Amino acid sequence: MRVLISGASIAGPTAAYWVCRAGHSVTVVEQAPGPRTAGGHAVDLFSPALKILDQMGVLPGVLAKETGTTSGTFFAPGLKRPVEADIERFVHTIAERHVEIMRDDLSAILTAATSNDVEYLFGDSITVLSPDTGEVSFKHVPPRTFDVIIGADGLHSNVRRLLFGPEEQFSSFLGAYLAVFSLPKILGLDRRILAYLDVGRLAATYSARHLHDARALFLFRTERPLAYDRHDVPGQKNLLRDAFTGLNAEVDRWLEELEHTDAFYFDAITQLSLDTWSRGRVTLVGDAGYCPGAVVGGSTSLAIVGAYVLAGELAQAGNDYARAFSATEREMLPYVRGSRSLARHTARILIPANRAQVWTLIHGTRLISHLPPVLARAAAGFSNQGLRLADSMKLKDYNGPPALE
Numbered sequence: 001m002r003v004l005i006s007g008a009s010i011a012g013p014t015a016a017y018w019v020c021r022a023g024h025s026v027t028v029v030e031q032a033p034g035p036r037t038a039g040g041h042a043v044d045l046f047s048p049a050l051k052i053l054d055q056m057g058v059l060p061g062v063l064a065k066e067t068g069t070t071s072g073t074f075f076a077p078g079l080k081r082p083v084e085a086d087i088e089r090f091v092h093t094i095a096e097r098h099v100e101i102m103r104d105d106l107s108a109i110l111t112a113a114t115s116n117d118v119e120y121l122f123g124d125s126i127t128v129l130s131p132d133t134g135e136v137s138f139k140h141v142p143p144r145t146f147d148v149i150i151g152a153d154g155l156h157s158n159v160r161r162l163l164f165g166p167e168e169q170f171s172s173f174l175g176a177y178l179a180v181f182s183l184p185k186i187l188g189l190d191r192r193i194l195a196y197l198d199v200g201r202l203a204a205t206y207s208a209r210h211l212h213d214a215r216a217l218f219l220f221r222t223e224r225p226l227a228y229d230r231h232d233v234p235g236q237k238n239l240l241r242d243a244f245t246g247l248n249a250e251v252d253r254w255l256e257e258l259e260h261t262d263a264f265y266f267d268a269i270t271q272l273s274l275d276t277w278s279r280g281r282v283t284l285v286g287d288a289g290y291c292p293g294a295v296v297g298g299s300t301s302l303a304i305v306g307a308y309v310l311a312g313e314l315a316q317a318g319n320d321y322a323r324a325f326s327a328t329e330r331e332m333l334p335y336v337r338g339s340r341s342l343a344r345h346t347a348r349i350l351i352p353a354n355r356a357q358v359w360t361l362i363h364g365t366r367l368i369s370h371l372p373p374v375l376a377r378a379a380a381g382f383s384n385q386g387l388r389l390a391d392s393m394k395l396k397d398y399n400g401p402p403a404l405e
């Protein structure tokens with residue numbers, strides 16, 4: 001089969017690897033001018049995703065770029081002293097295995113692993129597609145026809161819009177905004193996160209030894225969605241300043257860097273509600289189909305597992321893409337729904353709504369990080385349906401042919 005994938009971040013190259021390994025010919029179209037190099041934000045990989053990366057032969061490269069945040073220092077108004085927490089131990093209460101890596105490092109590794117076997121069209125995008133015939137037009141290259149088209153183009157997916165219409169029909173606002181930007185590496189942080197917490201807002205910074213800069217991460221609540229233009233970056237920076245100025249002198253210093261930063265991201269924390277994400281020859285994978293909410297829903301692991309399952313079901317169904325798409329949706333839907341409820345729950349905890357919740361978050365994290373794992377899990381009330389969901393995803397063995405060279 002000839003397979004077209006839109007998007008070369010995480011879900012796209014992972015799907016490309018497995019679809020190619022099943023013997024199909026794969027083209028990936030990516031709107032960015034070239035492969036991602038370094039940047040973005042830290043993302044989480046849990047056991048199932050790590051097993052898939054291991055089978056792809058890229059795990060050593062992933063571990064070499066691990067950011068490995070092991071400790072955290074929390075500040076909050078009214079706290080006499082900052083509170084220290086063992087983040088590594090805390091994470092082990094929710095996952096047997098966990099690796100944190102910058103999204104763009106992971107993307108570069110996955111793209112490199114497929115570059116010999118997959119055709120990459122950078123700096124291009126789909127303009128028209130037919131789910132019935134597989135005919136596709138692009139901004140730049142001439143039209144082509146594909147047997148299967150996969151949208152792996154993220155939360156604001158172009159393929160989803162062409163297939164199902166405007167995003168607003170399927171998206172819900174989780175009550176908070178998210179911003180990330182690059183900071184000079186002046187605090188010398190390595191494997192440590194500094195977080196300033198207050199009612200309705202959280203500002204944090206982290207870095208890692210191999211990064212040339214640090215990242216500042218901001219989360220804040222609003223009662224209603226804010227009215228702003230997605231292309232107006234200066235306007236978004238002002239919204240961020242309005243939300244955080246005065247929280248702390250250190251945070252004010254980070255905000256001053258907004259003038260100079262070249263890497264800035266701002267968005268609502270948004271959840272998609274599609275329970276079916278395929279039509280005709282076209283399907284979606286990763287954030288494009290089932291983003292549970294950035295930062296709060298374990299979406300990177302979900303994207304990797306989703307790509308593996310889709311490719312595995314395509315391999316098992318032969319050329320019967322319709323059967324493969326329904327089997328993928330059946331397989332993924334319980335995890336997608338679990339991730340949605342996890343995301344809603346985490347968004348409530350991570351951005352405290354009142355002083356008592358600020359206290360609970362800070363001291364609860366410290367307490368749990370000091371207990372033995374069994375007790376910590378009990379204390380936190382974690383279950384397979386909750387925060388341990390990412391670890392609990394069961395991988396089918398699709399018995400594919402040997403790994404790509």
Ligand SMILES: Cc1cc2nc3c(=O)[nH]c(=O)nc-3n(C[C@H](O)[C@H](O)[C@H](O)COP(=O)(O)OP(=O)(O)OC[C@H]3O[C@@H](n4cnc5c(N)ncnc54)[C@H](O)[C@@H]3O)c2cc1C
Binds near residue numbers: 029288
């Ligand atoms: C600030 C931030 C913090 C996050 N923190 C975490 C975290 O802590 N843990 C975690 O697990 N996850 C986190 N996430 C979520 C994580 O980044 C995503 O779940 C993951 O990257 C999903 O991968 P994806 O390949 O599905 O989509 P994306 O990574 O969004 O990739 C989509 C790709 O499609 C491309 N594209 C878009 N439009 C087009 C088009 N028209 N034509 C061609 N290509 C196109 C984009 O350029 C991009 O390369 C965070 C996300 C953000 C934004």
